[in-house]
Amino acid sequence: MAQSAKPITSPVPQSLYPTLAFLLLVFGLIVTASFFIYAATASKKNRSLAKELVTGAVASVFLGFGSLFLLLSTGVYV
Amino acid sequence: MGLGTKMKVDLCIIFVSIALLSSPVFSDLIISKVDRRIDLTSHIVRITSTIKVENEGNEPVSDFVVAFPDKQSKHLAFLSANHNEGKGKKKSHGASLPVKSVQSEGMPKSLTSYSISLLKKLVKGESLTLEVLAVFAHFLKPFPEEVSQGDFQLVVFQDSAYYLSPYAVRVQTVIVKLPDARVESYTKLENSKAQGSEIKYGPYENQSPFSYSPIVVHFEYNKPYAVAQKLVREIEISHWGNVQITEHYNLVHGGAVLKGEFSRLDHQMTSHTKGASAFSRLLAKLPPRAHSVYFRDEIGNISTSNLRSDLKKTELEIEPRYPLLGGWKTFFTFGYGLPLKDYLFEAEEKRFVDISFGSPIDELVVDELVVKVVLPEGSSDLSVSVPFSVEQLEETKLSHLDISGRPVVVLRKTNAVPEHNQHFQVYYKFNCLSLLREPLMLISGFFFLFVACIAYSHADFSISKSSASYLAKLQWDEVLSIIQQLENIINRCLTIHEKLEASLSELSRTGNVQACKAARKAADSLLKELSKELKPLLTTLQSSPQAAQIFPKVEELVAKERELQERLITKHSIVVDCYEKKVSGREIENRVAPHQQKITALKHEVDDLLEYMDEI
Numbered sequence: 001m002a003q004s005a006k007p008i009t010s011p012v013p014q015s016l017y018p019t020l021a022f023l024l025l026v027f028g029l030i031v032t033a034s035f036f037i038y039a040a041t042a043s044k045k046n047r048s049l050a051k052e053l054v055t056g057a058v059a060s061v062f063l064g065f066g067s068l069f070l071l072l073s074t075g076v077y078v
Numbered sequence: 079m080g081l082g083t084k085m086k087v088d089l090c091i092i093f094v095s096i097a098l099l100s101s102p103v104f105s106d107l108i109i110s111k112v113d114r115r116i117d118l119t120s121h122i123v124r125i126t127s128t129i130k131v132e133n134e135g136n137e138p139v140s141d142f143v144v145a146f147p148d149k150q151s152k153h154l155a156f157l158s159a160n161h162n163e164g165k166g167k168k169k170s171h172g173a174s175l176p177v178k179s180v181q182s183e184g185m186p187k188s189l190t191s192y193s194i195s196l197l198k199k200l201v202k203g204e205s206l207t208l209e210v211l212a213v214f215a216h217f218l219k220p221f222p223e224e225v226s227q228g229d230f231q232l233v234v235f236q237d238s239a240y241y242l243s244p245y246a247v248r249v250q251t252v253i254v255k256l257p258d259a260r261v262e263s264y265t266k267l268e269n270s271k272a273q274g275s276e277i278k279y280g281p282y283e284n285q286s287p288f289s290y291s292p293i294v295v296h297f298e299y300n301k302p303y304a305v306a307q308k309l310v311r312e313i314e315i316s317h318w319g320n321v322q323i324t325e326h327y328n329l330v331h332g333g334a335v336l337k338g339e340f341s342r343l344d345h346q347m348t349s350h351t352k353g354a355s356a357f358s359r360l361l362a363k364l365p366p367r368a369h370s371v372y373f374r375d376e377i378g379n380i381s382t383s384n385l386r387s388d389l390k391k392t393e394l395e396i397e398p399r400y401p402l403l404g405g406w407k408t409f410f411t412f413g414y415g416l417p418l419k420d421y422l423f424e425a426e427e428k429r430f431v432d433i434s435f436g437s438p439i440d441e442l443v444v445d446e447l448v449v450k451v452v453l454p455e456g457s458s459d460l461s462v463s464v465p466f467s468v469e470q471l472e473e474t475k476l477s478h479l480d481i482s483g484r485p486v487v488v489l490r491k492t493n494a495v496p497e498h499n500q501h502f503q504v505y506y507k508f509n510c511l512s513l514l515r516e517p518l519m520l521i522s523g524f525f526f527l528f529v530a531c532i533a534y535s536h537a538d539f540s541i542s543k544s545s546a547s548y549l550a551k552l553q554w555d556e557v558l559s560i561i562q563q564l565e566n567i568i569n570r571c572l573t574i575h576e577k578l579e580a581s582l583s584e585l586s587r588t589g590n591v592q593a594c595k596a597a598r599k600a601a602d603s604l605l606k607e608l609s610k611e612l613k614p615l616l617t618t619l620q621s622s623p624q625a626a627q628i629f630p631k632v633e634e635l636v637a638k639e640r641e642l643q644e645r646l647i648t649k650h651s652i653v654v655d656c657y658e659k660k661v662s663g664r665e666i667e668n669r670v671a672p673h674q675q676k677i678t679a680l681k682h683e684v685d686d687l688l689e690y691m692d693e694i
Contacts, residue, residue, distance in 0.1 A: 008418060
């Protein structure tokens with residue numbers, strides 16, 4: 001073994017995984033809800049595609065990281 | 079083997095030995111003393127030889143050759159040699175010396191020889207002590223080969239009373255250590271005696287090279303004769319903080335085969351006194367801080383297991399579904415997670431895994447051991463360093479959230495014994511950005527879902543584009559969109575009204591008439607713009623036949639809003655006027671009162687109408 005070997009740890013402390021999963025997923029689901037409310041209530045002509053895409057992108061970033069940490073905290077190490 | 083051929087081979091050995099005696103290759107060295115301890119307490123046979131070597135020739139010698147007959151060498155699983163410096167109890171073991179298989183010229187064909195490279199050359203007259211450990215698997219042969227459930231298991235061990243060596247040996251002894259004192263028989267030579275669970279041969283003096291005197295020990299062996307025909311260990315590295323180890327065992331009882339039928343009742347009642355060769359428990363010594371341990375087979379979880387853990391170790395006691403009798407097989411899997419920081423390190427821009435090679439189960443022979451190290455996706459430049467020879471290949475494995483698959487280093491070793499439980503290293507390069515692959519996969523997955531929703535809600539799925547109902551629907555959509563825009567405008571008007579009201583209350587507080595006037599001006603222009611926007615919407619709505627029913631309501635809403643607006647503006651002007659003329663507060667209230675009543679009523683009406691519109 002090399003002398004200068006330093007141990008590698010996970011980029012985020014493992015004890016934070018459940019909390020992170022919960023917070024990110026809750027926020028992601030709120031943004032998702034607003035996305036679908038907008039899609040369902042605004043009439044076809046008035047909807048702006050950009051707004052829909054941006055809401056979708058924000059929601060998917062939060063849901064993506066949230067589900068990643070959910071997987072990690074439940075023991076599915078991806 | 080017929081007697082004739084055996085004699086031929088023996089004669090051959092003798093001739094070769096005689097030939098060798100005259101050759102200078104081996105005769106330079108002399109073994110002045112050798113003590114061998116043969117440990118038969120486990121089915122994995124360990125022979126430790128403490129050899130004192132002297133150089134009597136003129137040439138310095140750098141290699142020492144140990145030889146095993148073919149009968150033994152095919153069972154040889156592990157061979158290591160150490161310099162043994164110091165005497166008595168103060169023995170110090172240096173690093174193990176390099177050992178390599180050699181095919182020396184002039185050696186008998188039936189011998190396999192290994193050459194040990196000495197640390198420094200042995201010059202004339204000097205001596206040194208070596209400690210050679212040879213570990214054999216499948217070397218204890220059950221005899222009889224079949225026993226019934228109640229019988230004890232007897233095994234046979236064969237070796238030579240003399241140390242088989244290409245060098246002459248001056249003094250030698252052999253001690254055979256047995257599991258207990260129950261010995262069926264052993265070869266009695268001169269100077270041999272059994273004492274408790276030990277049998278001692280020797281000392282024998284002045285034996286020529288390649289001396290051989292067979293000994294056979296037949297004794298009772300009732301410990302687990304556990305052999306894994308195949309073991310696949312999968313070590314999966316996740317940079318998110320875990321090393322997951324999964325081990326698949328194909329276990330067999332390698333001892334005497336069960337004869338007749340198995341009686342569970344007899345086994346339950348007499349397993350402590352008779353037929354103890356059956357085993358039902360195995361102990362696995364897992365590393366400390368192992369977590370999420372499981373034990374299962376094809377059917378599912380096996381609940382008969384115990385886990386004990388403390389700071390230094392984790393012990394898993396596993397009990398397969400049925401006791402294993404001679405020749406019986408079982409299959410099971412167990413797995414555990416380990417913290418990443420104990421096993422993954424970084425040095426010189428490369429990361430490496432440093433983890434133990436063999437099975438954690440006690441005293442287990444593995445016929446075929448396959449170790450797979452699954453590295454995270456995006457690892458490159460793999461290299462492996464294992465302290466003994468293994469077969470090595472690479473493959474890829476598709477696991478959670480992978481695109482191209484994870485690189486896997488596969489190491490294959492036959493005849494693995496607990497001595498192979500040494501740490502090995504797998505080096506690889508890894509870019510930290512590759513860590514974001516998995517979250518990006520998830521994010522893009524969710525994003526595609528949203529895009530699909532957007533596409534679905536925007537797409538038009540009607541088949542007949544000219545039918546009346548379809549056209550009606552289109553028109554109705556248009557009406558809805560106009561109504562929404564209308565509502566939007568009215569709402570904006572209402573906020574402007576609120577602002578006006580706010581400016582009035584601000585006026586009553588500070589008495590700043592100029593600020594109030596400015597607010598009024600801004601509100602006026604905004605309201606004008608909004609009413610301009612409102613006009614075209616109303617005309618389209620009027621022309622649309624679909625809106626015929628709602629149009630009166632819409633008109634009413636617009637009219638009420640306009641009235642509300644006018645009233646509010648009148649009220650505003652009156653108040654501002656009064657302030658300028660410095661009329662008393664009470665007077666202002668009196669003047670405003672009728673307007674105020676109307677405004678409150680109108681506000682209610684407008685709100686009701688807006689609610690009605692929302693419900694369309």
